Amino acid sequence: MQKTKTLPVRELLMPLPKHIEEKDGVFRLHHGTTISYDPHFLEVAKLATEQLLCNLGGEDILFKFQEELNEEAYHLKVSKNQIVIKAGTKSGAFCALQTLRQIALANDNLIPCCLIQDEPLYSWRGFMLDCSRHFFSPTFIKKLIDAAALHHLNRFHWHLTDDQGWRLPITGYEKLITVGSFRTELNYTETTRYGGSYTEDEIRDIQEYAHTRCMLVIPEIETPGHASALLASYPNLGCTKGPYEVQDRWGIFEEVMCAGNDEVLTFLQTAIHQISTLFTDPYIHIGGDECPHTAWQRCPACQKRMKDEGLDSAKQLQSWMTSKICKMVEAEGKRPIGWDEVLEGTEKLSLPSSLIVMSWRGEQGGIEASNLGHEVIMSPNTAGCYFDYKHLDSFDEPGNIGVTTLEKTAEFSPVSPSMDDQAKEKILGGQGNLWTELVTSARSAEYLLFPRLSLLSERLWNPQDLESFETRRTSLEKKLTLLDIQHYKGKSH
Numbered sequence: 001m002q003k004t005k006t007l008p009v010r011e012l013l014m015p016l017p018k019h020i021e022e023k024d025g026v027f028r029l030h031h032g033t034t035i036s037y038d039p040h041f042l043e044v045a046k047l048a049t050e051q052l053l054c055n056l057g058g059e060d061i062l063f064k065f066q067e068e069l070n071e072e073a074y075h076l077k078v079s080k081n082q083i084v085i086k087a088g089t090k091s092g093a094f095c096a097l098q099t100l101r102q103i104a105l106a107n108d109n110l111i112p113c114c115l116i117q118d119e120p121l122y123s124w125r126g127f128m129l130d131c132s133r134h135f136f137s138p139t140f141i142k143k144l145i146d147a148a149a150l151h152h153l154n155r156f157h158w159h160l161t162d163d164q165g166w167r168l169p170i171t172g173y174e175k176l177i178t179v180g181s182f183r184t185e186l187n188y189t190e191t192t193r194y195g196g197s198y199t200e201d202e203i204r205d206i207q208e209y210a211h212t213r214c215m216l217v218i219p220e221i222e223t224p225g226h227a228s229a230l231l232a233s234y235p236n237l238g239c240t241k242g243p244y245e246v247q248d249r250w251g252i253f254e255e256v257m258c259a260g261n262d263e264v265l266t267f268l269q270t271a272i273h274q275i276s277t278l279f280t281d282p283y284i285h286i287g288g289d290e291c292p293h294t295a296w297q298r299c300p301a302c303q304k305r306m307k308d309e310g311l312d313s314a315k316q317l318q319s320w321m322t323s324k325i326c327k328m329v330e331a332e333g334k335r336p337i338g339w340d341e342v343l344e345g346t347e348k349l350s351l352p353s354s355l356i357v358m359s360w361r362g363e364q365g366g367i368e369a370s371n372l373g374h375e376v377i378m379s380p381n382t383a384g385c386y387f388d389y390k391h392l393d394s395f396d397e398p399g400n401i402g403v404t405t406l407e408k409t410a411e412f413s414p415v416s417p418s419m420d421d422q423a424k425e426k427i428l429g430g431q432g433n434l435w436t437e438l439v440t441s442a443r444s445a446e447y448l449l450f451p452r453l454s455l456l457s458e459r460l461w462n463p464q465d466l467e468s469f470e471t472r473r474t475s476l477e478k479k480l481t482l483l484d485i486q487h488y489k490g491k492s493h
């Protein structure tokens with residue numbers, strides 16, 4: 001019999017599994033291939049029939065339960081006549097399925113015989129999509145979730161509010177949709193209305209799609225800054241009472257939520273309660289970044305609040321507010337997450353220890369937060385995690401100011417050498433962020449995300465270097481092309 005020549009398994013996968021033993025022979029996946037499963041894995045087996053185009057019934061592919069395997073860990077044994085997957089959790093079985101799917105995509109449904117034992121290095125492996133600066137359809141969001149899950153990413157951070165648009169409904173505050181979700185694009189014409197929002201049903205549907213793929217969804221509402229869309233809808237929540245507009249420019253705006261007005265706290269309480277019900281996963285991102293204090297300095301209500309609370313500075317006032325918001329999130333049984341600015345102004349009021357800090361302005365915020373005992377997600381714009389930046393330092397390259405080369409992402413580590421062991425234990429993992437000021441279409445979002453998101457996934461799962469990536473770049477590009485995902489094909493540095 002003629003031998004089928006295929007690439008070794010280690011050239012077909014991204015992220016690379018922890019342990020691979022290559023064997024002779026191949027398993028041929030085809031429309032007649034059958035799947036059986038332990039009852040723990042019913043949902044994954046059903047997904048497998050869709051993703052591998054197989055049928056439930058026989059035992060060509062077998063999902064077995066093995067209790068002692070860790071969360072997300074799996075064993076995958078491919079022999080010529082059978083594939084056996086062992087996992088102790090749904091997420092482990094799901095990761096095994098994605099490994100199998102990657103091989104099938106990259107190698108024309110020929111699965112080289114092998115033994116894989118795999119598990120991740122970090123538990124938080126995320127990506128963020130900014131849906132305020134530009135609005136992205138539920139169909140596209142699902143496509144991204146699926147592509148991210150293929151790479152074993154497991155957190156979707158959904159940036160839903162900002163100066164340029166409010167994108168989710170809050171009952172009792174209907175103007176957030178009728179006013180706050182649209183902006184007039186003065187940059188182009190005076191009549192172009194741009195915007196959109198997600199209905200509760202669409203949000204639930206996206207969440208269910210993500211959960212089927214073992215991915216948690218983390219909604220973000222910005223507080224107390226980046227609030228123009230909120231203030232345009234409800235001017236009484238700002239210090240000057242308006243009028244305000246949903247912004248059509250990018251940047252940081254002076255008008256923010258009034259820290260002296262109890263109606264702001266009432267609004268936040270209501271919004272957080274409703275978001276906690278609509279979103280069923282354990283985390284809510286409360287923003288906290290880039291909040292100017294100019295309006296607070298001039299506002300009698302904010303000044304009174306500072307005096308009443310014995311606060312010395314506007315930074316402390318922001319920290320007071322952050323603390324209030326964290327408590328609202330905790331009261332709903334969830335964990336708050338904030339950008340690293342939340343660490344400022346905490347001299348008098350320390351923040352609740354449940355607050356997770358997302359370090360974006362370099363690594364320093366994350367280092368500081370971990371020393372203070374907070375859990376940390378690393379997403380530094382300086383170290384390969386900002387995907388709105390250009391792939392190359394070239395005028396012709398699309399993207400925001402700043403450069404994140406493939407090489408830079410391939411060198412990212414959530415843990416810094418300057419951290420001691422205790423601080424390192426607080427690092428949950430990392431995340432890649434796509435801000436969308438200059439990303440006007442789904443296609444351009446894909447181009448900026450890939451292959452950097454693929455590289456990041458590997459740094460968080462089982463870190464390899466750029467050289468190793470280059471040996472697998474062709475097979476990765478084949479997979480992305482088959483899934484109709486645009487991607488950057490240029491130089492790595």
Ligand SMILES: [Zn+2]
Pocket residue numbers: 238239257258259260261295296299300301302
């Ligand atoms: Zn005020």
